[in-house]
Amino acid sequence: MNLINIKEPNLENDSKLCIGIDFGTTNSVCSVKLNDDFIYILDKSGKELIPTIVLYDDKEKFFGNDILKGKKYFDSIFSVKRKFTENYDKKIYLNERNNKISPVDVSKDFFIYIKKICEDFLKQKIFDCVITVPAYFDEKARSGIMKAAFMAGFRVRRLINEPTAAAFAYGLEKKKRGIFFVYDLGGGTFDVSLLKLSDGIFKVIGTSGDPNLGGDDFDVLFTKWALEEKLKIDLDNLSEKESLRIIKHFKLIKEKFANTNHISEELNINNSSKKITINIEEFHSCIEPLVEKTIQIASKLLNEVDTTIDEIDGFILVGGSSRIELISKKLKEIFGTQIFNDVNPDLVVSKGAALHGYELLNGSKNILLDVTPLSLGIETMGGLMEKIISRNSPIPVIKEQTFTTYENGQTALKIKILQGERETSTNNRNLGEFTLNKISPKPAGIPRIKVMFSLDADGILFVTAQDEETGNESEISIKTNENLDLAEMRSIVESSIINAKDDIEQRMLIESKIKAKSFLNEIESIKTEIKLLCNKNDQENIEKNIIMLKNTIKTNNCDMINECIEKLNKSTESFAQKKIEKDFSQVLGKGINELS
């Protein structure tokens, strides 16, 4: 067990601070290394586990332990992290002012909150952090987390994988060497990573998992079973809020099984009290299928990376849900190897991030050699995926691929980037499309466009292209359908940190700049359409406002940027109107005026 260090942080240090953030599905943990001290950061209530929950309520917002277990508790947003494997820009929540917001926005607010906790605790400004993500998160989920942290004003020094972070902290603390399996069962995700720990190098051999399998799923399964078996109640028939409340109750029962074999409790369902008794065997047989599933993923990974169980020095159990006794029992039974559970599974991930963050800013003694969890490829003609970087390749990695045209005189080429292990492209995650423009017109198959796909040490994708003939990189422009790439966002954060006087000002500046850049990107992508639909006067007006906005971004004046966005928006109104008319007439075959 880690003892929580509660002594006052040593502020007379010259090392640069970098917070290690474990942004979890259920709980988040922040920690930091200051010279020779390592400390977990405590919130106002003195706790190191900060529930990852957000409550938007009547013009106010509440977070973590500040949300009291009262009536409104179950109106909170739980498990927002799970949304990152879906479309996280979709506005599915309402904030305190009743505006529709996305999972990224909610996470941004949560990151702002934990930034404040860190600053209050350490009594100084904080910008740098290392954030952990599930190893099995795809590129898109990683970008989403990074965006949320950027928008909160964090300078993200590195994203590292949760099991890697755990192994890093564990290896350093216990001075372990050898090959270890990290079994990481969090609230919403499951990861396994096989690592080789040697002097100064933490090398990931392979990683696998399920981004949508975690303690939450155990809770739901257990609740469903218990209600049906013991009380003849169908969980699906309860209201959403009521079922959430009951599931949280069963989560507590699940945790009690760590210390007892038998539970007998009063349960309040739909305003009537019911008695329920469950023994541990029943609980185990109920959750066994999910435990089996995790073990299968682990066995499959061993096979895949050509490692036998005899070569492994042990399992390191990480993540709050790994406390379930059945898990270590099953692992021991099937793999017959040592199980290490002598670290706090809730805290060790954050610690790894903080230790790594310290080294990144103050000189590294150790390197983390990680791998990409999923293959990266492009869609080919028949809707299949052609792999370019295969899963479990060490990162950073760069691969080249040459493309050509298939029509005479073709000047543009659209390429769809995919991530996943399935053969057909629709079964994999679509990371976005980009277009190679300004290819010099030639007969089909003659142009040779060299495209470089690189995954950096964060697992974030960058694409660059070059016409092999001219060797000119700038001649070809690449636009993905993402509004803003992370490099752009990173530089916005950098410049805002340097220029802003206080936190709120800094964040508003970041938001305005991001909005401005996204808007500029959007307009850039429809430039040809603008030329087609607008008269010369409108075009010139738009062009003038674009230049003005571009110049204002550099001034770091938030109000002026917003004003210029508004101006540019106004100048494109006539275009928007014409576009609607055009789209209408395309659909209906006649002009909008003829409709009535």
Next chain:
Amino acid sequence: MVTSHICWNCKNKVDPKNLFCSKCNKIQLPKTLNEFELLGIEEIYNLNLEFLENRYLKLQKMVHPDKFSNLSDKEIKYSTLLSSMINDAYQKLENKNSRANLILTLRGFTKESESKSYNDPEVLEEIMNIQNRCLETDSLQSKKEILKELDYKISNTSKGISESFDIEDYKNAYKLNIKLSYLEKIKNNLKML
């Protein structure tokens, strides 16, 4: 034809085999090194994998972006690129199949200089035979037996490739390497069954 390149930082002449400037110690980006040169190992087929891994880890410990995080953007970019190149080179050299292909390319042997498809009926039959048995396997025991047989075939084929390289019979090395790639593929599929 070793041409030295110029350090981007201090303009000193740098041996292209060096990843760091000998004068100012800044990271360099040598573009002309092949995979063997990048890892600083002899261009041979029979590599000692442990030695290869040690070289690889030693290099990554020098160039990995973790070591450059608090330095200039340029150094971060160069370290990321160099680390990527070394990762890629290591992956290619670690695998027998791609290693043989690399050597063939470096020795000027191209696929185009040979007939494109590979039609040795005897080998094809051997491959088809074992492939069919994989598909029919139903017990763990028979799976283990086939895996054992595959391992034997793989090691034999690899030995053949090695011998062909020794006598500079690239055509034969190329043919055997195709056979090897089939066998590896079958083995991987069987393992994941």
